[in-house]
Amino acid sequence: MYKICYLFVFSLLVNLLRKIAYPFSILYGIITSIRNFLYDVEILKATKFKTPTIVVGNLSVGGTGKTPQIEYLIRLLQNDYKIAILSRGYKRKSKGFIIADKTSSAESIGDEPFQYYKKFKDIIVCVDSNRANAIQQLEALKDAPEVILLDDAFQHRNVKAGFTILLTSYNNIYVDDIMLPTGNLREYPSGAKRANLIIVTKCPSNLNEVEQNKIIAKLKPLSHQSVFFTTISYDNELKGDSKIDLEDLKNKKNILVTGIANPQPLIDFLNDKGLIFKHLKYSDHHNFTLKEIKEIKNAYQAISTNKGTLLTTEKDYVRIFTKIKKLHYISIKTSFINHENDFKTSITSYVEQSTRNR
Structure with a gap:
């Protein structure tokens, strides 16, 4: 009973603090909107690279399933291309550009990059908060990657990605959320227009197409944006x-x-x-x-x-x-509820076309 009362009071306090912080949410939204506008009109410049780059990111903080989605892309592409994973290495105890090796640890490069490194032996895993610098370093390698996957880089607009995947969680899609710190959004839902496709993650495995279409109607994707639905599969x-x-x-x-x-x-x-x-x-x-x-x-x-x-x-x-x-x-994996082949075709077609253009 004591624990239930404690959780109830804690929940009330959190909700109160979020309401108090609402003016800061408005200010934060204005700042991010100005920044995005400056990139949209090319006052702030984004660097485009010759190597095919795929961004996996979200509009909200945490919990949308980026790691299993990155691993899905690795499995999809690793037999045909030399792959590099680029992450900032959240909470790592190091700085600058680092390529993972046998001396690396979760402390030195971050837990998710270290997980990729331990799990996939034939890919390059690197970290750098400056994504543009990291890609330059990767392209300069003797055995340079043929595809670069950028983990959690939707807001890192100093790199002009070739293909962008936006994730949103089924239980909290971005159109139902508000800006930090009152809500969980890093930028307004209008930022979704930069995505090539949208994936609604962590759905019930039995989510039918009628319910899927209701969510698609709420998201209002642009004409060129496909929306996919995935669920988490546990081993x-x-x-x-x-x-x-x-x-x-x-x-x-x-x-x-x-x-x-x-x-x-x-x-x-x-x-x-x-x-x-x-x-x-x-x-x-x-x-x-x-x-x-x-x-x-x-x-x-x-x-x-x-x-x-x-x-x-x-x-x-x-x-x-x-x-x-x-x-x-x-272990967990992301599994597509339907239209998986359409998703695979979208990714492989982009990589194949970009590789030919190089």
């Missing part, structure tokens, strides 16, 4: 310290550790699987302290006699796997 086999089937964890006490923007889809999935677990929730891209690592270990020790497991997300795993033994993670 039934845990990886990490060893491989465990989720079915083997039923009727056992488990610990779930998350440091992501929106863990609710994972929670719903585990509940549907019938798992019993205690959820230790942290903020997105959380840097775990030694005290927190100890708390996680103690929580797992308390249930270890029940033969449960310590479970986390893949993004969290790359941050803490060196600090905690017997840790497992669950």
Whole structure:
């Protein structure tokens, strides 16, 4: 009861603070609109590069599924092209342009880039807050990439991307949101006009075309913009310290550790699987302290006699796997509800045409 009251009061305070901050949302919206206008009329210049560049981004902060979408593009293109992933490396403890290598860690390049590096051995993974500088460095390499994927770069307009994918979450599409700090938008919904296509992510797997068309009508895409719908698919086999089937964890006490923007889809999935677990929730891209690592270990020790497991997300795993033994993670993939071949054709056609133009 105490916890419920606490959460209720906390929710009221957050809502109150957001309402108080509304004037700042208006100011922030004006600033971003002026910046976008200056790029639109080319007073501020964007650099165009010869290498095909695909941006994956969003209008809001966090939680739209950029990482699984980037991984989808890697799988789609890696057999035919040399690929580079470019990210700013959010919360990394380094600066400047870095190409991931065997000395890299989540601390040095960021958790998502390190996840890409660990998972895909034949691609280039690099970080730099200055995307234009990074692309120049990549194009100067002896074994230069043939395609560059820019992670979370929709607002980085100093690079003129060849193809732009805009993501928006099913539970909070950008037309229903407002500007930071009252809402979650980085810029007004009108910014969506820069996208080549739009993907509504984290949809229910049974979302029918009638409901899809209702969402498309709300989004009001331009005539050249296609709208796609995807869902998150979780792996039934845990990886990490060893491989465990989720079915083997039923009727056992488990610990779930998350440091992501929106863990609710994972929670719903585990509940549907019938798992019993205690959820230790942290903020997105959380840097775990030694005290927190100890708390996680103690929580797992308390249930270890029940033969449960310590479970986390893949993004969290790359941050803490060196600090905690017997840790497992669950992989996710993005899956298209329909029209997947149309999406693939859009991407491969752009890359093929751009490669010929080079």
